[in-house]
Amino acid sequence: MIDVFQVADLLVSHAVRTYGEEIDIIGYYGSYAQGMASDRSDLDIFYIPADGKNPPVNRAVLIDGILFDFWPITWDTMERFASGYARGWAHAPALVYHAKVLYSHSDISAVRLANLRQHVIDLQQPESRPQMIRRAQEQFEDVCKHIGKLRLAVASDSVTDVRHVGWQLIGSVLECLALMNQVFFDRGGDHIMEQLSRLQVQPEDLAHLITIISTAADSNAIAEAAEALARGTRHLLSQCQPADSAQSAASNQFHNAYPEINDQIRKVVSACQQQHGVAASFEAWCVQHEVSLMMAEAVGTAGFHPGVNFISEYLAPYRSIGLPDLIGDSFSDMHTVADHAALFDSRLRRWLCEQSVGLDEYSSVDEFAQSLSRPRQERGTTRPV
16 A cells, blocks of 8 residues: 655655745645545545746646646635635535645645635624525526526436435535535535534435436436425425525615616516506516515514525515506406506505605706705605605
8 A cells, every 4th residue: 555645745845945925825624634544535635825826837747647726716715615706605614614735835834714704704604694595596597597498408308417406406405505504525426325413404304306417317316306406405495594684774775776676567468458468567577576675674584585485485575565566467357457566656655754764756957956965865755745
């Protein structure tokens, strides 16, 4: 059995002798850094070039069948690994967290790497939960993308395509769950199953669903398991409430917003008058989507995210003031849609005035000119008739 660190010493010595001034850190990670290596484990070695440098000492060699991978990682990339913005939070932080230093050009370089390790630790603390939940919610959009692609793959009748997308979906789901749980995996994808226990919060039958997606021979079975996994993940994300989720005053959310909302309503009515159903539906969707989001944020609706939740799941504030469901209208009846749009405008105007939100509408240029000398909260506060 070869001594892997003898090889590491050769690589480090050569790199430092040839380009020592251009290399800040040389280290290793993986199973050897974690004390879990076997006799045939690969040794993963990295070096961090000094800012602006690019010493060409990277090598990948096989010695007695063992891989020695010596590759460069810039400081910028190391920072992105620590935060999980490069290669994902589920796996990338492990490289930084478990890194063992073989060479450091200076104490400054060593401290810089130590600070990145501390950043990994900080992202696992309660104070970081709000941002990690938001990132998990944003990541779920990739899960939805893969579900859609998987359905198309099933229709193509190719298990290869289905399984390929299935693994993409598994990766996105695990990223969501790792962010939600504020944990990362210490080992690679070939050790997924044994690391699932790190996820304190996880969908029901997570291990079973991953097994079906990754091993089943039936495309429909894979698709059913994938959709169950996506539904379970969405349910957990929809229950998450970031600790900093707080009410934002309507005056902040709707400041200077009414003129554009009113213009959208006018477009709905105009499309109805011209019997353009698709145009009316599009404008109705735009205005209801925007206003429902703004109202949900104004009242601090728990944990909602448009990438995770259906609009019906955060419509309660919208409905509470009697705004009509424009999206749900039948666009074969243009008169009803137009009436609902007018009702929408009337009720929204009244609510905004009750919240002391200026409507920013004026009957003349002179009235607008006069308003410019008044405080913001007193401008354009026309009351509804």
